Amino acid sequence: MSTTDATTTVPAGTTGAPLPVAPAPGRAGPSVLARLLRVRPLVAVASVLAVALLWEAYKLLGPDDGWSVGETRLLPRTTDLAMPHTWEMVARLAEPVSGATGAEPLWLAVLRAGGLSLGVAAAGWGIGVLVGALLAVVMQRFGVVERAVLPLVILSQTVPLIALAPLVRSWGAQLELGTFEWQPWMSVAVIASYLAFFPVAVGMLRGLQSPDTIHVELLRAYGVGWGTTLVRLRLPASVPHLLPALRLAAANAVVGTIVAEVATGMPGGLGRMILEFANFAASDPPKPWAPIFGAVALGLLAAGLVALLGHGLRRYRRVEVAQ
Helix, strand or coil, X not given: CCCCCCCXXXXXXXXXXXXXXXXXXXXXXXXXXXXXXXXXXXXXXXXXXXXXXXXXXXXXXXXXXXXXXXXXXEECCCCCCCCCCHHHHHHHCCCECCCCCCCCEHHHHHHHHHHHHHHXXXXXXXXXXXXXXXXXXXXXXXXXXXXXXXXXXXXXXXXXXXXXXXHHHHHHHCCCECCECCCHXXXXXXXXXXXXXXXXXXXXXXXXXXXXXXXXXXXXXXXXCHHHHHHHHHHHHHHHHHHHHHHHHHHHHHHXXXXXXXXXXXXXXXXXXXXXXXXXXXXXXXXXXXXXXXHHHHHHHHHHHHHCHHHHCHHHCCCCCCC
């Protein structure tokens, strides 16, 4: 029997697992770099370090006044006022927020503000996912609704949040439902859901329409109704499309929350902190970067938490489709 490919065969009639297969002669296994690139936390840390090195390299080599073409500035200034060193920004997180006696560390203030923003973003994400999923189901069920609503869904994302936020806050303040009182954070959550529902609606619609025609016709031939087909076939088939849409919706909800906090003036969140700390750019250049770091970490955390849903749905994740 030939063994030119270094394969291991099990004689007929024997039982048990096959023996390990040795690599073919002259064919090396994965390199160390390839194995490291498969470890996502290491890749994430390496990406952060790469950005920091790029920042410091430009600060070292770039001109103080930046690079401009005519009156258009293409690259920023490299002065300590415009671009503090990365280690200065990190060290500033351990210092007090202000010079007042008993002031809390800056990182703690950012963490507290991030917790508030995360809660509002989670509420906006939940509303957006619910609205987007319902729209996707209705559009899949009725073709005329898809042709009428889908262009409006896409067009809705062209409306700037900075213009929408005051309207939502004004409409919410005018609601009168017994003893119910509209809170400022509710306006922020609605605005966050406005960004979150779009990827869910589009991604889930693609997933609901992804089953092969032969599978749909087979269920129809057995007399299976639309509802059972939705639960047994279309929803499981939509999972690979839906999971990346949910992560994108989480990131969009964080962005919408921070922008809405700035536009509506809601206190306590990262958006308001970014606006307030911008006033210290001249006297304390590293300080305004702290809430920005917090916003970046908040977006990554939100996307990571949503990614955990994929573990519960791993039986349906044969192929995950990028949006």
